[in-house]
Amino acid sequence: MTSISIIGSGKMSAAIAEVAARAGWDTQILRRSTLSSSGDRPGVTYSALGEDLSGELVVLAVPFVAYPSIIEQYRDRLADKVVVDISNPIDFTTYSPLALPGRESTASELARQLPPGTAVVKAFNVNLGDTLTSGTNGTTPTTVLYAGDYAEAKIAVAQLVEAAGMRAVDAGPLPRARELEAMGFLQISLAALGRTRNESGFTLLP
Numbered sequence: 001m002t003s004i005s006i007i008g009s010g011k012m013s014a015a016i017a018e019v020a021a022r023a024g025w026d027t028q029i030l031r032r033s034t035l036s037s038s039g040d041r042p043g044v045t046y047s048a049l050g051e052d053l054s055g056e057l058v059v060l061a062v063p064f065v066a067y068p069s070i071i072e073q074y075r076d077r078l079a080d081k082v083v084v085d086i087s088n089p090i091d092f093t094t095y096s097p098l099a100l101p102g103r104e105s106t107a108s109e110l111a112r113q114l115p116p117g118t119a120v121v122k123a124f125n126v127n128l129g130d131t132l133t134s135g136t137n138g139t140t141p142t143t144v145l146y147a148g149d150y151a152e153a154k155i156a157v158a159q160l161v162e163a164a165g166m167r168a169v170d171a172g173p174l175p176r177a178r179e180l181e182a183m184g185f186l187q188i189s190l191a192a193l194g195r196t197r198n199e200s201g202f203t204l205l206p
Helices: 011-023 064-074 106-113 129-134 151-163 174-192
Strands: 003-007 026-031 045-048 057-060 082-085 119-123 143-148 167-170
Touching (some): 011 026, 057 064, 057 151, 064 106, 119 151, 119 174, 143 151, 143 174
Parallel strands (some): 003 026, 057 082
8 A cells, every 4th residue: 555645735634745755655635726836745646625535545634523524525435445534522712622422532433424344543643743744753753653443454554654764553443542532632732732842742662
């Protein structure tokens, strides 16, 4: 697996596109407009939302509240993809947690709304964009934690991360996404309060 489609055009989309570039993967970014801008990356294919997904691995680089519209457009087309959920259940206007049914994770909610058997992997949600762009967290390679129920899908995510020069750590099955989202919420909250820098983040030392 060496191709990726990233849905979204914000900071995390750009950071993951940089990860894919370091890994040598073919990259497609889907956004609302295909009009070129000064921030466009050379070698990246830009498509409009609703167009076909060219990547074998698909990253949803949009807030969780935008998932319903993405699922409406792409639900059936995601069935044979590895779908990466990077979201955290946060209301970004107040930096308070979003309520989820049964105290579940956004990843579990996403998996329930996609066709049965769709390989959903939680990844990148504990990482701030700057540490993905640089590939380092302080003096160490950036650690990317991931969780999922499908071995081949998790291997694909780990291969992307490691090919980009970072460290991939398997956190377990998809239910572990809830703990990863708690870590992500804490890290984003600390950064929003100015307690940490955007270039910093949690890491696991070897």
